[in-house]
């Protein structure tokens with residue numbers, strides 16, 4: 001199950017897990033056409049796919065979402081909490097309602113999705129939360145998202161401990177800049193696009209780099225990695 005699998009990084013993660021042989025469920029909020037296209041691409045890879053419209057900021061919709069997965073598959077092995085939103089303003093310009101909206105989708109949503117997923121992980125499982133560098137660094141117009149991602153990283157550690165007895169592993173990936181539609185809502189979009197070029201390697205970061213890290217954290221090889229925040233940023237934070 002990949003939340004926000006219709007577009008961007010979530011779509012790449014969903015396709016990558018499908019290529020590795022997993023049946024895929026994903027949800028989306030508004031992009032019906034993108035979701036239909038993604039579902040088609042996943043099925044072409046020879047696995048099953050369930051695409052559901054569900055707002056992860058709404059606890060009742062989260063329950064319905066996982067009930068649908070249970071009805072169709074009976075159980076779940078992997079949850080990737082990827083869906084995210086945000087109001088791109090500095091702290092001084094943010095309203096309480098913007099804070100509540102962002103937290104409900106980016107932090108409360110992953111917590112509640114994880115609890116619902118754990119119920120279906122009858123043979124154990126893996127949860128990977130997608131965070132970003134703004135959880136620890138102060139970025140322009142990123143106050144609501146950055147603080148929600150810091151919360152998500154704390155949730156990762158708490159759930160790693162609380163769900164360990166159920167044989168469920170919980171980790172997070174903190175990604176560097178990857179150009180997606182999400183950049184369109186930032187007033188400093190051009191700076192963000194330029195920042196994608198600032199890795200210490202010979203290329204920029206891409207969604208597949210994050211998908212590769214998800215696959216690793218869901219593999220047997222990472223069994224003893226728990227509550228870890230894996231930075232996948234091409235080395236950007238080493239020098240900046």
Ligand SMILES: NC(=O)c1ccc[n+]([C@@H]2O[C@H](COP(=O)([O-])OP(=O)(O)OC[C@H]3O[C@@H](n4cnc5c(N)ncnc54)[C@H](OP(=O)(O)O)[C@@H]3O)[C@@H](O)[C@H]2O)c1
Nearest residue numbers: 004008009028029030031055056084132175177178180182
């Ligand atoms: N882009 C970056 O540079 C970057 C860097 C580090 C980490 N990340 C993280 O990576 C993840 C994906 O980012 P992205 O850039 O791929 O974002 P994106 O292109 O904006 O895609 C967001 C996805 O989440 C879904 N979504 C948004 N709000 C939702 C809600 N309330 N309920 C259900 N689904 C919802 C969207 O569905 P619809 O298609 O229906 O709108 C879409 O599938 C996020 O957690 C983001 O913080 C991104």
